[in-house]
Amino acid sequence: MINRVDQEEEAVERPFDARMSWRLALYVRPYPRLLWLSGITVLLGTGALLAIPYMLDLAIQRYVLPKNYAGLVMLVVVMSAVYAVRYFAYRTQTFVASKLGQEILRDLRSELFHHIQKLNFSFFDRIPGGKIITRVVGDVQNLQQLLSQGIVNTLANVVLLIGIIIAMLVLKWDLALASFIIIPIMFFLSTNFRRRMVEKWRVVRRRNSIVNATWAESLNGARVVIAYGREDFDRRHFMDLAWGYFRSFMDAERLSSMFTPFVNFASTIGIGIVFWYGTVLYLHHAVTLGLLVAFISYLAMFWQPISQLGQFYNQVLQAMASAERVFEYLDEEPQVVDRADAKPLELTGDVTFDHVVFQYQPNRPVLRDISFHVNAGETIALVGSTGAGKSSILSILPRFYDVVSGRILLDGVDLRDITLRSIRRQVALVLQETFIFDGTIRDNIRYGRPEATDTEVEGAARAAQAHHFISELQDGYDTPVRERGSRLSLGQRQLLAFARAILADPRILILDEATASIDTQTELLVQEGLKRLLTGRTAFVAAHRLSTIREADRILVIDQGRLVESGSHAELMAKRGHYYRFLEAQFKLEDSGGWFGHETLAEPVS
Amino acid sequence: MRDWLMAFARRYQRDGILAVICALLYTVTLQAPPALSGLFVNRVLRGHDIHMLWPIILAGILVAAIAGVFGFGESYLSARMGQGVLNQMWEALYTHFTDLPYSYYDEVQTGQLISRLISDINWVRMFFMNFFSMGTQVAFTIIFATALIFAYDWKLGLILVVLLPLLYLVVHLFDRKVRPAWREVRAQFAVMTTHLNENIAGVRVVKAFGQDERENRRFDASLDALFDRNIDATRLWSTFYPLFDLTGGVFIVVVFLYGGWQTIHGQLSIGALVAISGYVLLLVQPLRQIGMIINTMAQAVAAGQRLYELAEVNSDLPLPANPVRPARVEGTLTFDHVSLTYPSTGQTVLHDIDFHVGSGRSVAMAGPTGAGKTSVVALIPRLYDASQGRVLIDGIDVREWDPVYLRRHIGLVLQETFLFSASVHDNIAFGRPDATREQVMRAAELAQAAEFIEGMPYGYEQLIGERGIGLSGGQRQRIAIARALLVDPAIVILDDATASVDLETEAAIQLGMKNLLKGRTAIVVAHRLSSLKAADEILVIDEGHVVQRGSHDRLVEHAGLYRDVYDIQYRDQEQVRASSAS
Numbered sequence A: 001m002i003n004r005v006d007q008e009e010e011a012v013e014r015p016f017d018a019r020m021s022w023r024l025a026l027y028v029r030p031y032p033r034l035l036w037l038s039g040i041t042v043l044l045g046t047g048a049l050l051a052i053p054y055m056l057d058l059a060i061q062r063y064v065l066p067k068n069y070a071g072l073v074m075l076v077v078v079m080s081a082v083y084a085v086r087y088f089a090y091r092t093q094t095f096v097a098s099k100l101g102q103e104i105l106r107d108l109r110s111e112l113f114h115h116i117q118k119l120n121f122s123f124f125d126r127i128p129g130g131k132i133i134t135r136v137v138g139d140v141q142n143l144q145q146l147l148s149q150g151i152v153n154t155l156a157n158v159v160l161l162i163g164i165i166i167a168m169l170v171l172k173w174d175l176a177l178a179s180f181i182i183i184p185i186m187f188f189l190s191t192n193f194r195r196r197m198v199e200k201w202r203v204v205r206r207r208n209s210i211v212n213a214t215w216a217e218s219l220n221g222a223r224v225v226i227a228y229g230r231e232d233f234d235r236r237h238f239m240d241l242a243w244g245y246f247r248s249f250m251d252a253e254r255l256s257s258m259f260t261p262f263v264n265f266a267s268t269i270g271i272g273i274v275f276w277y278g279t280v281l282y283l284h285h286a287v288t289l290g291l292l293v294a295f296i297s298y299l300a301m302f303w304q305p306i307s308q309l310g311q312f313y314n315q316v317l318q319a320m321a322s323a324e325r326v327f328e329y330l331d332e333e334p335q336v337v338d339r340a341d342a343k344p345l346e347l348t349g350d351v352t353f354d355h356v357v358f359q360y361q362p363n364r365p366v367l368r369d370i371s372f373h374v375n376a377g378e379t380i381a382l383v384g385s386t387g388a389g390k391s392s393i394l395s396i397l398p399r400f401y402d403v404v405s406g407r408i409l410l411d412g413v414d415l416r417d418i419t420l421r422s423i424r425r426q427v428a429l430v431l432q433e434t435f436i437f438d439g440t441i442r443d444n445i446r447y448g449r450p451e452a453t454d455t456e457v458e459g460a461a462r463a464a465q466a467h468h469f470i471s472e473l474q475d476g477y478d479t480p481v482r483e484r485g486s487r488l489s490l491g492q493r494q495l496l497a498f499a500r501a502i503l504a505d506p507r508i509l510i511l512d513e514a515t516a517s518i519d520t521q522t523e524l525l526v527q528e529g530l531k532r533l534l535t536g537r538t539a540f541v542a543a544h545r546l547s548t549i550r551e552a553d554r555i556l557v558i559d560q561g562r563l564v565e566s567g568s569h570a571e572l573m574a575k576r577g578h579y580y581r582f583l584e585a586q587f588k589l590e591d592s593g594g595w596f597g598h599e600t601l602a603e604p605v606s
Numbered sequence B: 001m002r003d004w005l006m007a008f009a010r011r012y013q014r015d016g017i018l019a020v021i022c023a024l025l026y027t028v029t030l031q032a033p034p035a036l037s038g039l040f041v042n043r044v045l046r047g048h049d050i051h052m053l054w055p056i057i058l059a060g061i062l063v064a065a066i067a068g069v070f071g072f073g074e075s076y077l078s079a080r081m082g083q084g085v086l087n088q089m090w091e092a093l094y095t096h097f098t099d100l101p102y103s104y105y106d107e108v109q110t111g112q113l114i115s116r117l118i119s120d121i122n123w124v125r126m127f128f129m130n131f132f133s134m135g136t137q138v139a140f141t142i143i144f145a146t147a148l149i150f151a152y153d154w155k156l157g158l159i160l161v162v163l164l165p166l167l168y169l170v171v172h173l174f175d176r177k178v179r180p181a182w183r184e185v186r187a188q189f190a191v192m193t194t195h196l197n198e199n200i201a202g203v204r205v206v207k208a209f210g211q212d213e214r215e216n217r218r219f220d221a222s223l224d225a226l227f228d229r230n231i232d233a234t235r236l237w238s239t240f241y242p243l244f245d246l247t248g249g250v251f252i253v254v255v256f257l258y259g260g261w262q263t264i265h266g267q268l269s270i271g272a273l274v275a276i277s278g279y280v281l282l283l284v285q286p287l288r289q290i291g292m293i294i295n296t297m298a299q300a301v302a303a304g305q306r307l308y309e310l311a312e313v314n315s316d317l318p319l320p321a322n323p324v325r326p327a328r329v330e331g332t333l334t335f336d337h338v339s340l341t342y343p344s345t346g347q348t349v350l351h352d353i354d355f356h357v358g359s360g361r362s363v364a365m366a367g368p369t370g371a372g373k374t375s376v377v378a379l380i381p382r383l384y385d386a387s388q389g390r391v392l393i394d395g396i397d398v399r400e401w402d403p404v405y406l407r408r409h410i411g412l413v414l415q416e417t418f419l420f421s422a423s424v425h426d427n428i429a430f431g432r433p434d435a436t437r438e439q440v441m442r443a444a445e446l447a448q449a450a451e452f453i454e455g456m457p458y459g460y461e462q463l464i465g466e467r468g469i470g471l472s473g474g475q476r477q478r479i480a481i482a483r484a485l486l487v488d489p490a491i492v493i494l495d496d497a498t499a500s501v502d503l504e505t506e507a508a509i510q511l512g513m514k515n516l517l518k519g520r521t522a523i524v525v526a527h528r529l530s531s532l533k534a535a536d537e538i539l540v541i542d543e544g545h546v547v548q549r550g551s552h553d554r555l556v557e558h559a560g561l562y563r564d565v566y567d568i569q570y571r572d573q574e575q576v577r578a579s580s581a582s
């Protein structure tokens, strides 16, 4: 059941590129103060750290060997001061670094979220929610380590490294050069190694993301899984994915685990060189004992940042795989956006479709050349078999998608010249699929107009015939309804969605099979309530029930994406065309006896 | 909780032990370089013993090679343990989640679960990956280095040992303070995830009502809160971390004050002083790591607790001691004075429901929105338990059945269609993953879905989005019907299964299924009376009571709810008939 997630995860393979690291680094820009502060504390802290071996040298050469204890004590006092500086610098550095990381993390998540809000419906048609969640939660989290400690630690390590190199060069440049000889060799040897690691960590991220997205979807669909008793199969499938992730992880880890020992080994050879060359120099009295001791200490310190940079590189690899995925969403261009010169418009409710062609996927037109005009205040019914294109017409009207050709005009203005905000504020929908938010009933009704008063909320609920059941609940309008309104019956959820649309006080109301799950009597009452509310507003109603359709001023009959008939109920009945045949299906239903047919009609059970 | 966590580690005990051993040996090898340096200074430089130079260098390289092997083993094995523990926890929790009752998902916030399963669990993994090996390394480095310092000069060693309890105090204080801070972070992280999950699930409504600005603000608010919690935790550990670093500094100072004195007075060789200061420098890194370990542990504990909470959620649908799995399921269904109160709201929504359907017979339900029809239907596959009375299938209380076995024999079309992001084939074969393409196609034909499926670019292999996006409502319902048919159920439940389907298609579906329904017990909920009028018995439900029952013909004869609805729907029909006659 997770195939979709599996397949779509084959994301574009981009090589590790510096541009992406740079792009990530740019997130630091809004925080120059933090950056400066960490820079200064890094310099201070590292400087203090660097001073220690030098002081060891001093201690031995100047005080211990000449047996000057008073001087040694003085030096130790200075050393303590240096440690105190180190303490405060290190402390500030840790805090500032982490804060910087958290700031960036927040900015990135926020940017990602805001960006996703701007993306159009086709993005959400394409990408399962679990995957989106995985990226905003998991992949961004993956960057945390890198961003919080990574940047500053790298900075600290690089500063430390440079400091050590300078110190060593100053102390004895030829000995220093001798000990650096191993570095380019090591770098060269590990090139291939590192390239393979990049690949492997990318696979790990992808597999991890599949597992996470599967979790998300399994949990969101848990009820269906339970209702179908499919636990075992799903678990096996899930565990296959999980072990696949495990294998890829271990595969990458095997290489990564070799990296540090490799660096350490190389460093030992470097130290060996110093021992040898140092001895030669010492025997020729070119260096003192204290200097060699200091040199050895520096060398020990020298390899630590290198080894840490190596580990950090590992982290970068993992994080880059995540960054890639985050940027992929950020680079997704929202297609339905305000034109530069779009203006808000107070609608009267006049709607024109002018040779509209529309498709979800290239070359598979769903609406072909639809044209009609609706005057403000009219109620229009859309009729047609399932899949004819009714919902599609109703979703391009508030511009959830853009038309391929033709135009949609509101009050004579092209939809694309009006700001999205002003369209969405004045057009309200009750969708075929209702969505209720976790929160109270009141919050849900008020969703489109958060400032509405309690009286208004109740008024809308009454009009939608929802007041009755709401008032029977223990806490009335303040009853929490939980995710997706799971404490309500489906019909009740639809009534709630109705109330929400009514309260939004739209100029154009769209009802897409909004009463499908509501019983006949309640539906009639809802219609009564609506009729009063609809005066002066334009309404589009897609429905299958005659009782709903008949009331419309005009009926548009849609068949396979074309507008095949339009007119009032009486006109269309008289015409005996599509509409007539469509309604005739009632009799088919009647004659076939519904689900059970005549043969079982026999003796009714008492 | 600790037992629960450790149980997962047990299966990777071998890796764990080996990792610890590797860490131990690695630590041992790490002690060699300072000793070699000391040797180098004393013997080669001061003793002018040039012959010792090469052995020392070679020994150093050999030690590095050995250290490399152990270092690799340690890091690889502990990664395997951490990852293995993660997978086992996942498996256990996955099983647990599918064992939880249906009602659990009415109340829970999915985002909470998601954040625990993909984020909290990671901290537990990190703990297992880092704690053992890092802990061993740190502990043994400290022990070895201290011991060796003792060997060089026991008085100096003693002074250092005296300082250790001080360190312990710092550790303890840190641990106590940082734990609650991380708990807060984890909790807020879940809040953020919940916002996100809900926003994504409801994104169409968000956009339809132009509420994206408000959603942005809401999400930003939860990000801000998360930021604040994180900073609280950071403030703590950034105060403590450097303390461990500082401890190392104190050691150095002590060594030079005391060791320098000793050397000056000829009681300690200069080589020994160099070696000792080397060991003390060696101590600095593990001391620093203590802070990190405690920090990771605190996060893992906070995360582990949240996972444990999930594992602790008890199924309030108790499983039978001896679950019944009859070889043949006949499909007789009895409601024996059943009442239902939803525990979450305390509302009694069904009162004394009592009816019987023989094998292969049918019962239909009609009634207003919120009357309780779906609730009746949900009791049959035991999605909820009756609060009073019994639901019997083949004369056996559903509470005696193996729930999974029971559900496999029920073809359920829920009122709300949920499809998975998978291919059409996989969605239809959902209840019987091993079904062949022919079987899937047959089910699709009966549900009148074959035609539009074949019209899609990839036919049965077409991927449909989450919740069946990309299909119209009626198409989705037909796939759900095909899904129910394919399980070859003894009992078919259709809860308003054709609400979004046009009349013509509905008639076609019903025609297609007529043969299929024959011989199976059917429970049907519908608003269109013509769909259910031929049922053996019709129950009219209102406010949780059966207010009327009988055959269609009987019900229309008497005044009542059924007759009222019939009149409305009949009036419509008559009108069409009238205009078609004219």
Ligand SMILES: Nc1ncnc2c1ncn2[C@@H]1O[C@H](COP(=O)(O)OP(=O)(O)O)[C@@H](O)[C@H]1O
Pocket: A125, A360, A361, A366, A384, A385, A386, A387, A388, A389, A390, A391, A392, A393, B469, B470, B471, B472, B473, B474, B475
């Ligand atoms: N988001 C989508 N992506 C791709 N195809 C879609 C999408 N939504 C609907 N379709 C297809 O467009 C056609 C018209 O669907 P729709 O407008 O929902 O029909 P109706 O509302 O009349 O039942 C159907 O064939 C359906 O499969």
Ligand SMILES: Nc1ncnc2c1ncn2[C@@H]1O[C@H](COP(=O)(O)OP(=O)(O)O)[C@@H](O)[C@H]1O
Pocket: A469, A486, A487, A488, A489, A490, A491, A492, B106, B342, B344, B345, B347, B349, B367, B368, B369, B370, B371, B372, B373, B374, B375, B376
């Ligand atoms: N999971 C639930 N938890 C609490 N209350 C519920 C739950 N599901 C339904 N209800 C309540 O039970 C009543 C009957 O609902 P339902 O059986 O879905 O009605 P319908 O007849 O429309 O199918 C309604 O008042 C509804 O609010």
Ligand SMILES: [Mg+2]
Pocket: A387, A390, A391, A392, A432, A512, A513, B472, B473, B474
């Ligand atoms: Mg539709």
Ligand SMILES: [Mg+2]
Pocket: A489, A490, A491, B373, B374, B375, B415, B495
């Ligand atoms: Mg229902």
